Amino acid sequence: MLSTSTKQQADAGLRERFHRRSLEHQRPLSTAMMAFTVVAFLCFVGARNFVGGPALPLSYRLACAPVLGLLVLAIPRTNTTSAFGAIGVAYSLLLLAGLALNISGVDQPLLWALPALVAIPICAAPLWLTPAHFWVGSTLFYAAALAWLVGVPRTHDLDIVTWMWIAAIGMPASAVFHFGFYRFRRNHFLLESQLAKLAATDPLTGLQNRRAFVKQAEHRLETMAPDARVSAIFLDIDSFKSLNDRFGHVVGDHALYQVAQTLMEHTTAQDSVSRIGGEEFAVLRHEGLVGALALAERLRGAIAAIERPDGYLSASFGVAEHRRGENIMVLLDRADQALLRAKHSGRNRVCAEHALPGEALQLLSEAARTEGGAVVRRQRWENYYLISHFQPLYSLSHQKQVGFEALLRGEHDDGTLVPPVVLFAPNPGNDEGALDRASHAVHLGNAREALPASAWLFLNILPATFIAEGYADQLAAIVRAVGLEPERVILEILESHGGSVDEMSRAAALYREHGFLIAVDDFGAGQSNLDRLFRIRPDIVKLDGELIRATSPRTEQPILPKLVSLLHLAGMLVVVEGVETTEELILAVESNVDFAQGYLLGRPAAEMAPPESVRRRIDDAFDVIAQGRAHQHALFEGEVEPYRVALNSAADDLRAGVAMDDAFASLAMFERCVSCFILDDSGRQIGHEVRGPAWRSEATSLHPVANPRDARWDHRPYFRNAVLLPGVAVTSNPYLSLASGRPCLAVTLAVQFAHERSVVGVELDWSSAGLPWPAGD
Template sequence: MTDAHLRHRFHRRSLEQQRPLSTVTMAFTVFATLLFVLARNLVAGPAIALSYRIACVLFLGLLVTGVSKARSTAVFGSLGVAYTLVLVVVIALNISGLEQPMLWALPALLVIPICSAPLWLTPTHFFAGTAIFYVSGLPLLFRQPQIHDVNVVAWLWVLIGAPTSAVFHFGFYWFRRDHFLLENRLAQLAATDPLTGLQNRRAFMEQAERRLAALGESTKVCAIFVDIDSFKSLNDQFGHAAGDQTLSEVAQVLMDQTNAQDSVSRIGGEEFAVLRRGGLASALELAERLRGAVACIARPDGYVTASFGVAEHRVGESIMALLDRADEALLRAKQSGRNRVCAERAIPLDPLQLLGNGNPGDPNDPAASVRPQWDGYYLTSHFQPLYSLSHQKQVGFEALLRGEQSDGTLVPPAVLFAPRPLSDEGALDRASHAVHLANAQRLIPGEAWIFLNILPATFVAKGYADQLAGIVRLAGLEPDKIVLEILESHGGSVDEMSRAAARYREHGFLIAVDDFGAGQSNLDRLFRIRPDFVKLDGELIRATIPGTQQSILPKLVSLLHQAGMLVVVEGVETTEELILAVESNVDFAQGFLLGRPAAQIAPPDSVNRLIDRSFDVIAQGRAHLHALFESKVEPYRFALRSAADALLSGIGMDDAFADLAQHELCISCFILDDRGRQIGPEVPGVAGGKLGESLEPVADPRDARWDHRPYFRNAVLLPGVPVASSPYLSLASGRPCIAVTVAIQSPEMRSVVGTELDWSAPHLPWPASE
């Protein structure tokens, strides 16, 4: 018991245990003293007035009451000393005037120190109380005649009472001490994680509840949840010994970086928790320090990392509610890439307040715009129109969040959407939905769609589908007019988004995938989520087939249409891009050419005329393009027809194809049987020598079968008529090519005669898109 703090705890614990026993024992002593006083009145001889002796008994009763309420060992010991002194006074008053006072005093003087010895809390109290008792009792002996019998009694009183008292006191004191040490040891074992030495979950929760209950109104406390990243892989690959070592090292980091006032615990598995006094900013700073320190811990395959979630206690909140919010922040840190710190979600904006209780403002009044304050800025909505190219009209509006200064100056997007330590992008994302819907109810025509951008993490958040549906209806809208545009971003697996999409569709929402062709937005995402709309990244408009100037957009649109998805092209900025979108059968388009994002809706008339003119340009150009293509292919059709006639008349392949092979674009000439297999060797053309040998393993077509190709099927359907295919990527040459083929019937068999033309030069015309 050398530790002063431990000794103090022992004495406090003894006080709690001794108080009831001392109260009962001393109360019984008060009753015995009262009998002692009353018995004195039955004996003859002069006596001190009864009222004085009764007053002493009453004072003893008051001291007993004080002992029952004592809250410190010092007060408890002082009351005990006062109690013994009053007992000595009562004895002295009660034996006054008796012929044989020692017969009355000796039993009390002997019994009192012995019986009270176990009740003293500390050796100091015992020595002080016992010494004062004996010193105050000596005058009772010295007042008696100094005869041999009195001296013997005095020595017996001291020699019997004092040692017996000491034995009783220290025996009981050691018993209480050993019991406390055992209890303390068991409590430590029950409250400590044996591997790391930190508090376990039960002890942490109990201590946290006590701390929160004792908080002042202005005192702030934060919880930090810590989870070691990829811990299961560490155990699986390198064994549990490596995992245990990592847990111990992470625990040591937590202890080194925190102070004595912080509660640090291993909650379970690879999860830890810290309860820290201070605000959210201080807790986030600590979490970042912890993250950096943990990242310096080595593991066999690199370095350990951990994810952190931080939440600040709110007035009246339980520890479980606080930890739930910290755990939610930790989950977002995991979903957004691990090895990072995420703060709790900000308290969401009240949709009721934003939506003005469903009363739309004047659409022509800019002052009616909903502009809630957010982190020093004002949030507002700008809407960019989407046009149906076939209908040549506005059919929807994408809501885009903007930040404004108090003077109306726009905040740069890089500033508005920059990561902030005290909030998360998900909170801003959810707030934007309420803002957009509040503004859309007064601006957007009732038949138009509203495209709301939504982060994947928000999209998959539990319960958000129901919450958003309620906000939409509160705005006086219906979910079937809302298109949720899933942004290209981390957060939420494809499986989670697929399940979430089903929940939103139950309410009637439409789903769009944004920026297809960039980052996370790929074909797997499309086919798992099955969106109603696919928004193509603007760069896809300008993407061309390698080695040509032909756009890949028509083929991509055709693929998405076959998958049952409508196509939106973003970033249309020039008339040429608009014409390409129309020519590619794109369903909807948006971009600066068709309308910039703005707080007010612009009239669509001029854009409608622009789209109509694009259709006219395409109609005129399609005929011209077809004529150019046909004029370029016609010589090859004629030469192929001549070669076919020569073959039917019995002329050999080399001679029959001699003229055709000399044409500028001819790669090769060939004959296919009725199953699409090549008959004999192909005759090389002049363009064949330009091709490289990178595809040499598949360059020989003699073992291949080609009856699945359109150029074979089309020739069979029109026997005797030379047909030209659309450009395709040749497996033999690796270049865009065109095949001209004709089906002929000889006495022996039906065959398809053809030639493959090199169509990779940029100046060559391509036929109009299907």
């Protein structure tokens, strides 16, 4: 009984689909036929005017035509079979009424009516959608015709002819036409349905194929309610190729069939299930991400129970939730990316899509829980969690914490950390940009309660993320959502590929509109250069940790002070990273660095470190510098004082008229003397230089500029300072000499001779390691 009832319901459903399909096909045919009938009716009215006898007024006889026309216009707008049938019945009866009005008053009305009484049912027969419409329409038409014929005068012969034409020809012909055409349309529909089913079905598993799945999914997404949630599950049978290669395609086909049956058993009629191709399957689930993940996990367990000759099947799953406005292909692509991550992370597992920053923040809030009294916020990623570690930054002048750099870490379920080489390893299934965006949500969620009220939060950001369209607005919204202000967040652009300098410059302007500060990380490494700085115009420059240990090749003097001075002149604050020793901290203070960061000041940790112990360390560095400055000055002065004395003596000899070579003879014998010289008031050399022991001619690469007599030197500090302090021997800071190609310094003295003022001086080789440098340099 149950099977009979089910069959009847299936037949009823099939008839309904057939009649609706017939309605689509019949609309244009019925419209054309009924429009032609209106024209024929007008011709009939016109022909009546050529016949004598009393006739009704023309307006009465034409009144049916516009009504018939309105019914014709209603046909294309008809959406139900019942309405279509009702229009057909009304049209045939109205046509019969118009016929009766037009033949009123003729001598032999049957001669006018009989052809129409036969032709109208026959022509209308194929147009009726269903047998019920045909029977109702034909019965009403003939009943109305009989009622009209009763009042028409006729003879016995006319009665016989009339019934012969109507009963013997009209009625049988219309029945044959209707049921013949109806059978033809039904067979065509069944064939079309069968072909459509074959085109939409995977023959092996009986599931939808890819084309049908995508089409149905597109329709569902377009018609879903605004608050509805839909997720896609993508799955792939693991090591399926080995199954075919080792045991044959019959075994592989059977495994595919079993997986398909498992999918059907665990899904509902509202879900779309498809074999996408090969060993890949897809499910469109009318549920959110959490529910779809639970279903995927049940499916994974069920498939893992299916036997194969060498053990059991397994499958990898990727799950993604539909986002408003995206199409099915984008949704499937995100699910496929999650599937790839499941494959690359070991197979036989379920991986969810990577959440957008706002979604990640929401997940963190939902996942917050108390462990030992502390609130833990972390986000699931791959087969581990993303967490935050914070490393402090200190203002050296203020000797206090001014901010924390948020550093991403991975944590296993047992609390052990994921090695950075694994967390940040390049991986075809790993979206680096998604990891970057998720890290921002993780860090902001963790910093909102722990960040001190007056501190900055440094967020690392990839160039590709930094220039992503709309991300400035999105990040600002997330920052405000956690209770922070963008002014307290410094975006630290990492040294990485992913954006041109022009794009980053334009993006920086957008972030600044929200109040973010901009920093450039690892200046001095990779692609970082001065052009990049001057185009982006960051507020803060973080120097690569190696720069604090970098020295000039010959003198072993640190280059950090000059670099900091250059960046300050460009209007940028400076952070030096990698401070690991007290000596490096002292150098950072001495170089006028603004902020410092490194293991000596605080290691990255889940909790933000208190500053008390570090303040004393920084203060000690200032004390060391203050104590060493006087000592350094004394060493330097002791080294150059003999040259000052000898230069003063040489100047006295020159004023007394002693020849240049004799006047400089004593000074030119000093060990570090490169050359002695005289410059006129415009800075050009007078005569030749007197060379000392440190002069060398092997600097051939500088040969075009090796002759000092070709140049003008009044722009040099050693010339200007001497002119400002006439009669005082002044010592310059070390500089790179064009004449020798070595670090040198000059001792100069402005001397007034009889007719002009000149500057006499000596250049000293200061390239040897261990020589003291000016304490203020």
